[in-house]
Every structure is written in C-alpha cells, then in structure tokens.
Amino acid sequence: MFGLNRAIKTAAALVATAAAAATALIAAPTALAAPQPIVGGTTTTTTAYPFMMQITDASQNQFCGGTLVSPTKVVTAAHCMVGESTGSVRVVGGRTYLNGTNGTVSRVSRIWINPGYTDATNGDDVAVLTLSTSMPYTTASYVSSAQTGVYAAGTTARVVGWGTTSENGSSSNQLRTATVPVVSDSSCRTSYGSDFVQTDMVCAGYTSGGVDTCQGDSGGPLLIGGVLAGITSWGEGCARAGYPGVYTRLTTFSNLVTAQVNA
Numbered sequence: 001m002f003g004l005n006r007a008i009k010t011a012a013a014l015v016a017t018a019a020a021a022a023t024a025l026i027a028a029p030t031a032l033a034a035p036q037p038i039v040g041g042t043t044t045t046t047t048a049y050p051f052m053m054q055i056t057d058a059s060q061n062q063f064c065g066g067t068l069v070s071p072t073k074v075v076t077a078a079h080c081m082v083g084e085s086t087g088s089v090r091v092v093g094g095r096t097y098l099n100g101t102n103g104t105v106s107r108v109s110r111i112w113i114n115p116g117y118t119d120a121t122n123g124d125d126v127a128v129l130t131l132s133t134s135m136p137y138t139t140a141s142y143v144s145s146a147q148t149g150v151y152a153a154g155t156t157a158r159v160v161g162w163g164t165t166s167e168n169g170s171s172s173n174q175l176r177t178a179t180v181p182v183v184s185d186s187s188c189r190t191s192y193g194s195d196f197v198q199t200d201m202v203c204a205g206y207t208s209g210g211v212d213t214c215q216g217d218s219g220g221p222l223l224i225g226g227v228l229a230g231i232t233s234w235g236e237g238c239a240r241a242g243y244p245g246v247y248t249r250l251t252t253f254s255n256l257v258t259a260q261v262n263a
C-alpha cells in the first residue's frame, strides 16, 4: 500500500525541483495551493464522516481506509487487502483518532478482491469486506455505473483519511480531509502515460500539487457531491506538481460492488 516509485520518478523529481526553485524566487506564491492535510487539508472527525472506517491489523493498527456502504459492507482498495486474511484484519468505525479506543471494532468474515486485480497501476483496485458485526453508523451511497458524468474535469472532490501529511512524513493521529479538483483523463495520461488506465482510474489534484492523499489514505473515499465515486489508489509521491492522485473509477466497478453488497 506504499507509494509507487516507478520509471517516471526522475521526471517527477525534476518537476518538484523546478517547482521548489520557482517558490524560492517568488516571495508570495499565491498561485500555489496552500499546504493542507492528508497532504494539505484540515482535521475532521468520524462524526462528520460517519462512514469513514479504519482498516487495521488484528492489533488495531490502521493501515488503510474504507467506506461503509451498508451496515456490514466496506469498500476499500484491492491493494490494501493483498496478503491479508479474514483473521488478519479488523474494521474500526466511529474512531476519529488512530490512538483512540472508542468506536466499534468488527472482525471480517469475507474479503472479496476484484479478481482482475494485479497491481494498482494496472487498475481493478477495488475490494469489498463483509463485517461480522454491524456498524451503527450512517452509510455512504456510491455511484451507479451510469453516473460517468461525475468525473467532469474541474469538479470538486473530497478525500478523507489518516494518511501521512507529507510525502515521507508520519500518519495523522486525527482524521483529515481536503478537497481536490478532478483532473481530465488526457491530463492524467500526460502525467502517468500507460500507467493511467482510463477505464479504471480517475485523477484528482491541483496542477501545482500541494494537496493530495498519501501513504495510509489508500482504500479511503473520493467523494463527489457527497457520494462515493473513487477509492484512493496510487500516485507518484504525494502532492507533487504535475502528479495528481489516482483513484479507482468507481462507476466502472459499481455493478461488481453491488453484487458483493448483496452477497
């Protein structure tokens, strides 16, 4: 579930260096997005986002996020579940702080990983967990397969998670959220080349970087109009100029998810 550092790393470093140099030369870089959490953003709570679940190991150490879509079903990323078993994971709801002990802890009775999944950069990055204990929290709706218009470039999307607040930083003890604009498929293709699989992925972020999901946010929601429309999947570093976050394009997998929600 940790960041992808692939062939484009050198190019990314050059862009980052150029951006840093530009920042140094311009006293008031108003064109740059202000640093917020997740990377850039603000603190929030599971009261504000009741469907926001921690995916943890058996000791309740969080390693990914997930979204409650029915009292016993959680949508997360396939890459979060690779190597896991029903006994190795827990889902924790209603817990704003990573070091909290409150909320509801459930075991997992079934893990469905999209059978096409191989690697986040190949797409198919979706999984559905079935909980042994019902979560007493408001669920999120998710997009239908027909709602492909939600990804119009420039649309404001919201991300939520406990991930690191800088590329090589530490996780946030408190839940964080930020908004990021949806990026056009052609622009994302320019950033990521053939690693961007348009049918399975959607990108979001500012051209100048500064706000993004990061390590530990994976599996968590990309919300558009309050509806689950994407799953935090991958990116080149975090919040780098020219490298938006990449999210699972949930319209493509909506019917598969529904089959699991009803299973």
Ligand code: ARG
Residues within 6 Å of the ligand: 001, 002, 003, 004, 163, 212, 213, 214, 215, 216, 217, 218, 219, 232, 233, 234, 235, 236, 237, 238, 239, 244, 245, 246
């Ligand atoms: N793969 C990461 C995780 O497992 C998420 C990375 C998201 N990266 C980004 N630049 N948006 O937590």
